Each structure stands twice: as C-alpha cells, then as structure tokens.
Amino acid sequence: MSAHREWFEKDYYKVLGVSPSAPERDVTKAYRRLAKQYHPDANPGSEEKFKEISAAYDILGDPAKRKEYDEIRQHGLVGAGTGARGSNFTFRIDDLGDVFSGFFNRGRGAGGAGGMGGPQRGANVEAELHIEFRDAIEGATTVVNVVSDVVCSQCGGTGAAKGTKPSICSDCQGRGVLDDNQGLFSFSRPCPKCNGRGIKIDKECITCTGTGVEHKPRQVKVRVPPGIENGQKIRIKGRGEPGRNNGPAGDLFVVVRVGSHPIFGRKGKDLTISVPLTYPEAVLGTTVTVPTLEKPVKVKIPQGTPSGKTFRVKGRGIPKKEGVGDLLVTVEVVIPREISDDQKQAIEALARVTYETPRRTLEAEL
C-alpha cells in the first residue's frame, strides 16, 4: 500500500488542469474531457495517465474529499493529524479499475479488475439482423433475437435460492470493502469473504447457481433508420448483458444484413439497375421505361449507345440524411440465342452492308 500513499503529495489540480478555486462543475468537465482523451481504448499506452486522471477526480470530484485534500495541502501533513477532526478519508485505490470498466466497459464485464467487488458494467452483445432491401431503404421497426446473459428470472439477480434472501456479509457489514487504517488515512480493499458484493448467499439459486444471471434468448426491439447499408451497426444502449453488483448494463450492437433485391442494387445512396436493350435499340436509340422505388421514369437512350453504358437519373436513388441519391441505369445489349427465319434474313442483309470491321486495330497487329 505504501506505494499508493504518495497520492496526497500530488497536485491533482494540475493533473486535471483546473485552478484550485475551480467550481465542482468545471472539475467534472475537465475530468470528462481528459478521460475521453486518454482513455486506453482510444489511446493504447495511456493507461497510467488515465489512472492518474481518475485518481485526481476521485478526490476533487467529491466535495468532502476535496475539502480535506485542500486542508492537507494547505497545512501540510504533519499538522493535519490533530487539526482534521477525526478524519475518515477513504480512498479506494483498488476500485480504480472498476471505475474505468464501469464507465467505459474495458475488458468485457469482469475487466482488468478481475473478480473484485464494486459495480461492473455488463458486457456488450452483438446480434445480426436480416432485413429486406426495401426496409433498409425506408427504415423499419423490428425485433432482433439475442441470446445472452440476462438477470436471473428465478432470483431477480440476487443469486439466492427461491424463498431465501442473501444476508449481509458479516466481515464487511455489506460495504463490500475492508478498510486498512494507516494513521490519518484509511485505504480500502475488496472484502475477500463476499468478493466485494457485500452479501452472503446461504443457499444458491438453482437456475443461475448464485451468479444472478442466466443465459436466455430474448427479443429486442430495433428501429432501423432509413438508408442503412449492409454491415452497418446499430447501437442500442443498455440492452447488452446486465451489469453485476448494480453496475450498468452493456450495449447491444445490431449488425444489419440487407437482403438483395430482384432488380435493384445499391451503391451507397445510389440505386442501381440493369436494363436490357436489343441491338436495334442500342444502334437506333430509344426511350425505355425504368422502374424506381416510386413511380417509373423514362430514360432516353441515344442513338449508338454501347452496351454497359450507365445513365444517371438525378434524385431517384436512396433518400438519406445528406440528400437523395441517383438512379444508375446501366444498359446491356442482349444477343438472342435463337432467332426466327425473318430475323436471320434481316441480319444477313445487315451483314452484307456492314463494311467496317470493329477489329481494325487488332488486324494491324496480325
């Protein structure tokens, strides 16, 4: 523990970048900003810095602790023993890990803090949702099936057998921590007897074997926003696994799989469609009627259009927040496998008057 005792020598105001006279609101603001900036998930290797920030806020964010900290810093440690009216300053250094995982869900549930006490945030859960092409464009409200840990239905999460109640841990009197008094300060550690839960279970619940959670399928309502794309994730706060020891639940991430459409495709916010043309249509030009998500549109195909050419119809694509996409019409010249005698004669006549060869550049290489 001695390694941790340097804390009162640290300038926590400096750590948080606030003045010693900063109001509580500003301290919290500074902490949130720094915690986000130095969060280890976003910044690998910043764990030490993050711990320092959290330790600073643990003191400065609590008006009583802050007052005492200020007094100690002002009067010095030596004189503080008599002056500080029976100090009960408790700094739960061991809980820092839980503070992190509680706020940010590092390390899936149990986190780096292992099985220690204190609230633990539930794990995030991922589920797949398959939706129709049109629902992805228009948006829909549906349900997704999730199989994950939920609060035990039998014991309501206490972990105690039916008809029994958990009792308060006699070692820690339900606090979940034990104090080590070291002079003026007391440091606390998780109670080993109850593993920090603060309760004692005499008879375990059969359904969850005392853990308070059970593995169960459940349905979660999902609102799919219009214009969602295949593979995008929807986050549903608090619908992941339940937290332990009154910790908050994790989040549910729904991965959206968009089904294909018989005629339409998608390219971001553009809708794509392939339109077959006959050879005469491509050569002579025509106007084709093309289906869209709403009313069909007429697209003019100019004379001499090559197969594979794409025409853009403005504003007939997928409506999105940032604007409506376009309809991309790609024409494809279809060559019939079988033709009638009349057609055969006509094409032979065409062949007789086709003097130009499209292979001129190739022939130059022969």
Ligand SMILES: [Zn+2]
């Ligand atoms: Zn205990």
Ligand SMILES: [Zn+2]
């Ligand atoms: Zn149970």
